Structures are given as C-alpha cells and as structure tokens.
Amino acid sequence: MLELKNIEKKFGGNLVLQGISFSLEPGRITGLIGPNGAGKTTLFNVITGFHKDHSGTVIFSGDKITGLNPEDICKKGICRTFQVTKPFANITLTQNVMIGALSRLERIKDARRKAQEILDFVGLYEKREILGRNLTIADRKKLEIARGLATSPKIFLLDEVMAGLNESELLEMKKLIRNIADSGITLLIIEHIMTVIMELSQKVIVLDQGKFLTSGTPEQVTKNPEVIKAYLGKEFKHA
Amino acid sequence: MKQLIKNIRNSSHLPFVCFFLAAAVLPLFVENDFYLDGFILIFIWASFSSAWNIIAGFTGMVSLGHNALFGIGAYSSTILLIRYGISPWFGLLIGGTLAAAVGVLIGVICFRLRSHYFALATLAFGEVIFILAMNFADITGGAEGIALPIEPDIWNMSFQGKLPYVYSGLILLMIVTIVSSKIKQSKLGYFLIAFKENEDAARMLGVNTGRARLTAMAISSFLAAVTGSFYAQYIVFIDPSSVCRIQLSIQAALFAIVGGIGTVFGPIVGAVIFVPITIALRAVLGSTMPGLHLIIYGFILIVVLLYMPQGILGAAKNKLFRISNN
Amino acid sequence: MDLSIFLQLLISGILLGGIYAMSSIGLTLIFGVMKIVNFAHGEFLMLAMYFSFFLHHLFKLDPYVSIIIVAPALFIIGIILYKTIIRYTIGKPILTQIFVTLGISIVIENLALLFFSGDFKAVTLDYLQVPFFLGPFDSIGIGEIIINPGRLIAFITGLLISGAFYLFLKFSYTGKIIRATAQDRTTALLMGINIDRVYMLTFAIGLLLVGIAGCLMIPIFTVHPFVGFEFVLIMFVVVVLGGLGSIVGAVAAGLFIGVVEVFSSFIIGPDSKQAIYFIIFIILLIIRPSGLFGIKGEEELERIEAID
Ligand SMILES: Nc1ncnc2c1ncn2[C@@H]1O[C@H](COP(=O)(O)OP(=O)(O)OP(=O)(O)O)[C@@H](O)[C@H]1O
Ligand SMILES: [Mg+2]
Numbered sequence: 069m070l071e072l073k074n075i076e077k078k079f080g081g082n083l084v085l086q087g088i089s090f091s092l093e094p095g096r097i098t099g100l101i102g103p104n105g106a107g108k109t110t111l112f113n114v115i116t117g118f119h120k121d122h123s124g125t126v127i128f129s130g131d132k133i134t135g136l137n138p139e140d141i142c143k144k145g146i147c148r149t150f151q152v153t154k155p156f157a158n159i160t161l162t163q164n165v166m167i168g169a170l171s172r173l174e175r176i177k178d179a180r181r182k183a184q185e186i187l188d189f190v191g192l193y194e195k196r197e198i199l200g201r202n203l204t205i206a207d208r209k210k211l212e213i214a215r216g217l218a219t220s221p222k223i224f225l226l227d228e229v230m231a232g233l234n235e236s237e238l239l240e241m242k243k244l245i246r247n248i249a250d251s252g253i254t255l256l257i258i259e260h261i262m263t264v265i266m267e268l269s270q271k272v273i274v275l276d277q278g279k280f281l282t283s284g285t286p287e288q289v290t291k292n293p294e295v296i297k298a299y300l301g302k303e304f305k306h307a
Numbered sequence: 308m309k310q311l312i313k314n315i316r317n318s319s320h321l322p323f324v325c326f327f328l329a330a331a332v333l334p335l336f337v338e339n340d341f342y343l344d345g346f347i348l349i350f351i352w353a354s355f356s357s358a359w360n361i362i363a364g365f366t367g368m369v370s371l372g373h374n375a376l377f378g379i380g381a382y383s384s385t386i387l388l389i390r391y392g393i394s395p396w397f398g399l400l401i402g403g404t405l406a407a408a409v410g411v412l413i414g415v416i417c418f419r420l421r422s423h424y425f426a427l428a429t430l431a432f433g434e435v436i437f438i439l440a441m442n443f444a445d446i447t448g449g450a451e452g453i454a455l456p457i458e459p460d461i462w463n464m465s466f467q468g469k470l471p472y473v474y475s476g477l478i479l480l481m482i483v484t485i486v487s488s489k490i491k492q493s494k495l496g497y498f499l500i501a502f503k504e505n506e507d508a509a510r511m512l513g514v515n516t517g518r519a520r521l522t523a524m525a526i527s528s529f530l531a532a533v534t535g536s537f538y539a540q541y542i543v544f545i546d547p548s549s550v551c552r553i554q555l556s557i558q559a560a561l562f563a564i565v566g567g568i569g570t571v572f573g574p575i576v577g578a579v580i581f582v583p584i585t586i587a588l589r590a591v592l593g594s595t596m597p598g599l600h601l602i603i604y605g606f607i608l609i610v611v612l613l614y615m616p617q618g619i620l621g622a623a624k625n626k627l628f629r630i631s632n633n
Numbered sequence: 634m635d636l637s638i639f640l641q642l643l644i645s646g647i648l649l650g651g652i653y654a655m656s657s658i659g660l661t662l663i664f665g666v667m668k669i670v671n672f673a674h675g676e677f678l679m680l681a682m683y684f685s686f687f688l689h690h691l692f693k694l695d696p697y698v699s700i701i702i703v704a705p706a707l708f709i710i711g712i713i714l715y716k717t718i719i720r721y722t723i724g725k726p727i728l729t730q731i732f733v734t735l736g737i738s739i740v741i742e743n744l745a746l747l748f749f750s751g752d753f754k755a756v757t758l759d760y761l762q763v764p765f766f767l768g769p770f771d772s773i774g775i776g777e778i779i780i781n782p783g784r785l786i787a788f789i790t791g792l793l794i795s796g797a798f799y800l801f802l803k804f805s806y807t808g809k810i811i812r813a814t815a816q817d818r819t820t821a822l823l824m825g826i827n828i829d830r831v832y833m834l835t836f837a838i839g840l841l842l843v844g845i846a847g848c849l850m851i852p853i854f855t856v857h858p859f860v861g862f863e864f865v866l867i868m869f870v871v872v873v874l875g876g877l878g879s880i881v882g883a884v885a886a887g888l889f890i891g892v893v894e895v896f897s898s899f900i901i902g903p904d905s906k907q908a909i910y911f912i913i914f915i916i917l918l919i920i921r922p923s924g925l926f927g928i929k930g931e932e933e934l935e936r937i938e939a940i941d
Contacts, residue, residue, distance in 0.1 A: 116511060118507065137510065137515075138507075138510040138511050139510045139511075139513050139514055139515045139516070142510075142511060142512060142513035143513050147511060147512070148511060150507070150508065150511075154505045154507060154508040155505075155508075156500065156501060156504035156505060156508065156509075157504060157505075158504060159500055159504065163497070163500070166497060167497050167498070167500075167501045167509065167512050167514065168512040168513070170494050170497055170498070170513075170514075171512055171513025171514070172513075174494070176492065176493070176494065176497075179494075179497075200504075215508070215512055216511075216512075218512070219512055219513050363728070367726070367727070367728065369727060369728050369731055371731075416915070416918075416919050417918065417919075420918060422727035423668075423670045423727060423731075424873070424918060426670070426727070426731055427670065427869050427873060427914075427918075428914075428915060428918045430866070430869070431866070431869075431870070431911040431914045431915055431918075432911075432915060434866060434907065434908075434911050435908050435911045435912060435915070438904075438905065438907050438908040438911070439908065441904070442904045442905055442908070553862075557732075557735060557739070560732055560735075561732075564728075564732060568728065596747060597743075597746055597747065597751070598742075598743030598746040598747055598858075599743070599747060601739050601740075601742075601743040602739070602740050602743045602744060602747070604739065605736040605737065605738075605739035605740035605743070606736070606740060608732055608733070608735070608736035608739070609718060609733050609736040609737065609740075612722075612725075612728075612729045612732055612733050612736070613718070613721050613722070613729070613733065616725075616726075616729060
C-alpha cells in the first residue's frame with residue numbers, strides 16, 4: 069500500500085536517513101521506533117512532502133508520490149500529525165476540524181457536520197467551541213488526530229501522540245487508536261513507550277541513526293540484541 | 308429577504324445592518340456638501356481598507372503595495388476615458404482586472420517570501436509603480452496629474468451634485484463588504500485562516516495555501532483598483548501622490564487595525580472613526596499645525612497594536628464572548 | 634563611454650555607496666539581532682540630520698564635531714523607545730512589528746513637520762566648497778576626476794566606523810554576546826544572557842550608528858521632514874541585498890547600490906534611478922531572498938524550524 073524505496077535525506081552534510089526501504093500493509097498498525105534523533109520525524113516529513121530534497125521513492129497505491137506537495141499527498145489519502153502540535157490557535161475546535169473536512173467536502177454545512185462527528189469520535193465534542201489555543205496537551209494531540217481524520221486518510225501517520233499523557237489519558241488514547249484502526253485506516257505510529265507499541269502494533273520497524281535496523285513482530289524486535297543495544301547505548305530510559 | 312432576516316437575527320450583524328440603513332437614509336437629510344463629502348470619503352476609504360484587509364487581515368501577508376493597485380485602478384479608468392473615450396463603468400472593470408492580474412503576479416513572485424520580506428517586496432513594488440507614474444508623463448501626466456471631465460454625464464460616471472456619489476460609494480462599500488463576508492464564510496475563508504494560523508498544518512490538511520492566497524490577492528487587488536477608479540471619478544483629478552503613495556496603504560492598515568484586523572466590518576469601523584476626525588482636524592488646524600492628526604494616528608496605531616491587537620471589534624467580541632459564557 | 638567619464642562615475646558611485654552603507658549598518662544590526670524591520674530607521678536619520686543642523690545653525694558647531702552630541706542623543710532615544718515601545722513588540726506577529734515601527738516613523742516625521750516646518754534645510758561648510766581633482770593622467774588618456782570633499786569625508790569616516798563596529802562585534806565581549814543572541818536566542822537565554830538588555834543595547838547602538846551617519850550627511854544632503862522615507866527605502870534595498878544582519882554585506886551592497894544609482898542616472902536620467910534599484914531589489918528577492926551575501930535559506934529559517 070505504502071512503499072518506501074531507498075530513502076536518503078541529508079541536512080547539510082549530515083546524513084539523517086540512509087537507504088530506508090519498507091512497505092506498509094493495509095489495515096494494520098505498524099510501529100516506528102528508534103532512539104531520539106533516529107530520523108523518525110524526518111521520515112514522516114519525507115513521506116508527507118515537507119522535505120523534497122531527498123533521494124529514493126515513495127509509492128502509494130501504485131503511484132509515485134515523491135516530490136508532491138503535502139496538500140496533494142493529503143488529497144491522495146495520506147495524512148499525519150505533528151509531534152509538536154500545531155493547532156489553529158485562534159479558531160474553535162470545530163473550525164479546526166472543518167478545515168480538514170473541507171479537503172473532501174464542498175459545503176461548509178457538510179464540513180461542520182463531519183467535524184462534529186469526528187470531534188465526538190475523539191472525545192472532544194464537549195469542547196468544540198473552545199479556541200485552539202486553550203487546550204491541554206492531551207486535547208491538543210486529540211485535535212491533531214481529529215483534524216487528520218477529517219481529511220479521510222487511507223494512511224494516517226501519528227507522531228508521538230502519547231508523549232506527555234498521564235495514565236488515564238494514555239488508556240483513552242490507546243482505545244482511540246484501536247478504533248481508528250478498526251475503521252479500516254492503515255496506521256504508522258511513532259512511539260517511545262515500548263509497552264504501548266507492544267500492545268497496539270502488529271509489526272514494528274526500528275530505525276537507528278538514520279538506518280533501518282530491523283523489523284518484525286513486537287516480540288521479535290524487543291528480543292533483538294541490536295535493538296537493545298541501540299536503545300541502551302544512549303537512551304536506555306525509553307527501553 | 309430570507310438572508311436579510313437571518314442576518315438581522317444573527318445579532319453580530321445587527322449593528323452593520325443598522326449602519327448600512329443609516330448610511331442609506333441619513334444623506335437624504337443632509338443638505339451641506341461638506342458633510343456629504345464626509346460620507347463619500349468614508350465609503351471610499353472603508354472600501355479600500357476592506358480590500359486591503361482581504362489579503363493582509365485574512366491571510367496575515369502584510370501588503371505595503373496596495374497603493375499601487377489603487378493607483379492602477381485610478382489611472383486605468385481615467386486614461387481609458389480621456390484617451391479612448393471608454394466609459395469609466397467599463398474602465399473600472401478593466402482597471403480592476405488589470406490590477407487583479409498584477410496582484411496575482413506579485414503573489415506568484417512574492418508569496419514564497421516570509422513575512423518581513425513580503426512587506427518589503429510589496430513596498431518596493433508600490434514605489435516602482437509610483438516612480439513609473441511620475442516619469443511616464445506622456446501617459447500619466449506625470450507629477451502634474453490628470454484632470455477628468457466635469458460635465459455631468461451618467462455614461463462618464465460624472466454626476467450632478469454629491470448625492471449620486473454618496474449612493475454609488477455606498478453601493479461600492481456594500482459590494483466590497485458582501486464579497487469580504489462571503490469569502491470569510493466560504494471554503495476559501497477557512498483556507499485563508501488555516502494558512503494564517505499555521506501553514507504546515509494547513510497544507511497537511513489538504514489546503515493549497517498558494518492557490519488560496521492568490522485567489523484572495525486577486526479579489527483584494529480587483530476591489531482596491533475599482534475603489535481607485537471611483538475615487539478618481541469623484542475627485543476628478545489624479546496625480547501620483549494622491550493615488551499611488553504609500554500613505555494610502557498605511558491608512559488602509561490603520562483603519563483595519565483599529566477597527567479589528569481580519570474581521571469583515573473592522574475596516575468600516577476604522578473609517579467611520581478616522582475619516583470624520585481627519586476632516587475635522589484638517590478644517591480646524593489645517594494650516595497652523597500640519598500633520599498633527601497624523602501624530603495622533605501614529606500614537607493610536609502603536610497603542611492599539613500593543614494593548615488591543617484585535618482592534619475595537621475584536622475587543623467587543625471577546626467581551627460578548629465572556630458575557631455569553633458566564 | 635569615455636574612460637574618464639566612466640572613472641568619474643565609478644568614483645562618485647563608490648563615494649555615494651559608502652554613505653548608503655554607513656547609514657544602513659544600524660538597520661541591518663537591528664534586523665539581524667532582533668529580527669525586527671525598523672521602518673522608523675529613516676526618521677532617526679532625519680532626526681540626526683536636524684540635530685546636527687540646529688547645532689550648527691544655533692551654536693555654529695561643526696557637523697563633524699556635533700557627532701559627539703548627536704550620536705549619544707540618538708543612543709538615549711533608542712533606549713527610551715526600546716523601554717517604552719519596542720520591547721513589547723518582540724516575538725509579536727509581524728503585523729504588529731511592522732506597524733508599530735511605521736507608527737513611530739509617522740509620529741517622528743510629523744513632529745518634525747510641526748516643529749521644523751516643511752522647509753528644506755542645509756548646512757554649507759566653506760571648507761568643503763572647493764572640490765579637488767585627481768589627474769589629469771594624460772599618459773593613459775584620463776582627464777580630471779572631480780572629488781567632492783564632503784562625500785569623501787563621509788565615505789572615509791563611514792568606512793572607518795563600519796570597520797570599527799565590525800571589530801567591536803567580532804572581538805569585544807559585548808559584541809560576542811550580541812552575536813550569540815542573533816544566532817540563537819534560545820541558547821543565549823539558556824546561557825544566562827539577559828536578552829532584554831542585549832536587545833536594548835542593539836537598538837540603541839543601531840540608532841547611535843545612524844546618528845553618526847546623519848552628522849556626516851548633513852553637509853552634503855538637505856534635510857526635510859520626509860527625507861527619512863527616501864533614505865529608508867534605499868537602506869532596505871542595501872540591507873536585504875547585503876543579507877540581513879551582515880555588516881560586511883551591507884557595506885558591499887551599499888557600494889554596489891551607490892554605483893548602480895550613479896550609472897543609471899547618467900544613462901537613463903536621474904528620474905528613473907530609484908526605479909532601477911527597486912527593480913534590482915525585487916529581482917533579488919525572487920532569485921536570492923537571503924541577499925547576495927547572506928546565508929542561503931535564511932529567509933526560510935522560520936519554516937525549517939517550524940517542521941519538527
Ligand atoms: N530542520 C533540520 N535541520 C537540521 N537537522 C535536522 C532538522 N530536523 C532534524 N534534524 C536532525 O535530524 C536528525 C533526526 O531528527 P528527527 O527529528 O527525525 O528524529 P526523531 O527520530 O524524530 O527523534 P525524536 O524521537 O527526538 O522525535 C536529528 O539528528 C536532528 O538533529
Ligand atoms: Mg520526532
């Protein structure tokens with residue numbers, strides 16, 4: 069469904085991604101893990117068209133989407149959330165989500181209805197008239213998800229939507245992600261919290277220092293000595 | 308009609324329905340040309356400020372070159388009328404279309420520039436047009452300007468007395484306001500807000516921010532130029548410093564900012580406040596204290612930006628919001 | 634074009650460019666460190682010219698000597714304006730920054746109109762009235778080249794001051810702090826640098842520099858309330874061409890613009906000369922917005938940071 073071939077990305081002289089190739093199978097939750105600075109977010113930026121000066125190809129449903137703009141990639145059916153959330157601060161949550169919905173819908177009324185359904189789905193319906201800037205971390209993450217969902221993606225990339233959440237918020241978020249997957253959307257999720265990845269994903273891809281390290285089921289990956297080394301080597305607190 | 312009733316019910320529009328009703332009725336009872344002139348100037352400058360607001364207020368791209376677009380409108384209709392005998396009714400459409408094309412060109416060139424650079428680029432563009440208007444005297448009359456024919460003739464958009472100008476000015480302002488309000492409530496309006504709030508997020512949600520801004524720029528430029536044409540027809544004399552100078556853009560910004568930048572009615576509020584004050588101050592202190600009103604405006608601009616950045620309407624809305632929430 | 638004329642134009646252009654460069658340094662400094670476009674910079678130049686004019690007019694003070702009064706006066710104005718207004722625009726939306734500084738410029742311009750009237754004022758110094766000549770160099774076929782002493786003094790002093798200021802930024806402790814803040818505000822903050830003070834100092838130094846420029850310019854240019862706007866447009870061109878915040882760039886760009894102006898007014902006439910450098914400016918913004926001497930991509934820095 070989504071296939072990456074030999075992605076390479078430099079910042080200045082700094083090779084941040086090298087030779088990344090993998091593919092996502094439809095309808096699954098795939099985890100993308102790796103220590104800080106491994107290049108996970110950069111990979112999202114490459115897939116969604118925010119970085120253009122990279123080599124390698126991204127193929128989606130048989131079409132090459134490398135070089136397209138984020139807005140065109142969104143239209144094709146790939147959306148993502150931002151690790152550092154970017155709410156539209158001075159408009160209401162409904163309006164925030166409507167903007168996503170308008171990528172598929174012509175009429176404002178329809179967009180508003182869809183936005184409210186989605187806000188209900190992610191559990192923000194009560195707060196729909198609040199301005200984007202007045203949200204807690206957890207709600208900001210939910211808003212990111214809601215806006216993305218409003219674009220009716222086939223593939224949805226989630227960048228650390230659980231970071232900074234407390235126990236109960238975490239539970240809620242896990243449920244939400246499962247519900248999204250159940251609705252048939254293919255998910256690729258970046259996450260540092262290993263237990264969450266273990267619970268949610270069917271397959272895990274590990275990046276380390278810009279390189280593809282390994283992939284497999286959560287059990288295989290966590291037992292892989294190289295993965296343990298990559299994490300313990302630097303950031304054992306995440307392991 | 309249904310729309311009108313709905314608008315009236317929607318209380319936030321009520322003051323403006325009242326405004327337009329008052330603006331339509333009041334002039335009938337005013338005999339003095341001096342006051343009628345005030346009405347006309349309010350309508351003209353409110354229209355121009357609204358046009359500026361469509362790009363600067365809705366998208367946050369600060370244009371300092373709208374004076375040039377106003378000038379393009381004024382010169383186009385005037386030159387077409389004087390040289391080719393083309394009625395200003397068509398001239399203003401031609402000027403507007405030309406300005407829209409120029410606006411799109413500016414957009415194509417400058418929209419990839421960030422904030423400061425966009426302001427500086429549009430400023431430079433405005434200056435180029437100003438200098439061209441000064442120096443191509445064969446076409447524009449240069450610094451000496453061009454006088455328009457004054458015999459009343461509807462075909463030439465030249466009327467007997469002030470009242471017809473009052474009403475054509477009012478219609479112009481209504482058109483600009485309706486366009487502005489339609490944009491705000493449309494898909495385009497949402498896209499523009501999305502761009503203004505966060506471009507990356509907007510693009511990821513499928514918003515073609517480039518196209519949205521170009522559309523806004525085209526509309527804004529068109530309306531600015533049409534206002535320029537109407538201004539030329541009313542004042543019956545144009546020269547580069549009355550229709551192309553940078554102060555016009557700054558004035559448009561002042562009205563919009565004080566009234567409420569990015570709101571549909573903010574520019575009108577600004578014009579209603581400032582135009583009469585300007586006329587009064589000029590009449591009272593004109594020759595003795597030149598520029599005193601500008602000193603005051605400069606201070607107001609600074610104070611509003613620092614302490615009431617959403618302007619009068621923004622502040623009022625926040626207050627209402629708070630009251631309705633309590 | 635005759636070689637003598639060419640050399641004459643080149644030298645005039647370079648002298649003029651030195652003046653442009655010097656008057657733009659303060660602007661580029663403020664732009665580079667505080668990320669604020671100071672639309673009032675031309676009005677500060679205008680104020681300095683008026684101060685110097687009145688010191689000469691009332692107290693017969695030589696404009697070059699008046700630097701020791703005018704420059705500190707502008708420094709203090711800078712501190713006052715920073716404390717009362719400018720500091721509140723840091724980190725605010727671009728619209729706020731632009732129109733607050735524009736508001737300041739409108740106020741100053743019209744105060745000048747109110748108090749000093751719209752008349753053109755000039756200082757004529759006897760000892761600058763006699764131009765001196767280079768050449769003729771008959772052997773290589775070059776005739777006399779006229780040099781305007783006032784411009785030469787402004788040029789040399791301007792370059793010396795730019796050089797001294799460059800060294801100050803490069804080697805002094807304060808200079809290093811200013812540069813550190815310009816490069817990375819957050820890190821500077823973490824290192825315990827008092828950003829607010831650095832900004833205040835930067836703004837005041839920017840005004841001090843334009844104060845010196847005003848004194849050097851009053852013997853050559855007439856002053857009137859709207860002179861600031863004329864010069865600020867040129868300064869913007871110079872600063873953007875030189876790359877925001879780059880002193881060396883501003884000097885190089887200033888010289889370039891001076892030469893362009895002199896040649897284009899000779900070739901196509903003085904009326905269109907401004908149009909020429911604005912067109913250069915627009916073309917430059919299109920092809921290389923970070924300036925001829927700036928770091929490429931600088932104008933898009935905001936964008937790169939914006940994507941996490
Ligand atoms: N805009 C940029 N310019 C220069 N270098 C960058 C830029 N963005 C990221 N990098 C570098 O690329 C590398 C990968 O960064 P990236 O953000 O993709 O990591 P990540 O895996 O998402 O890490 P984290 O878990 O901390 O979010 C890092 O070394 C980072 O410093
Ligand atoms: Mg990341």
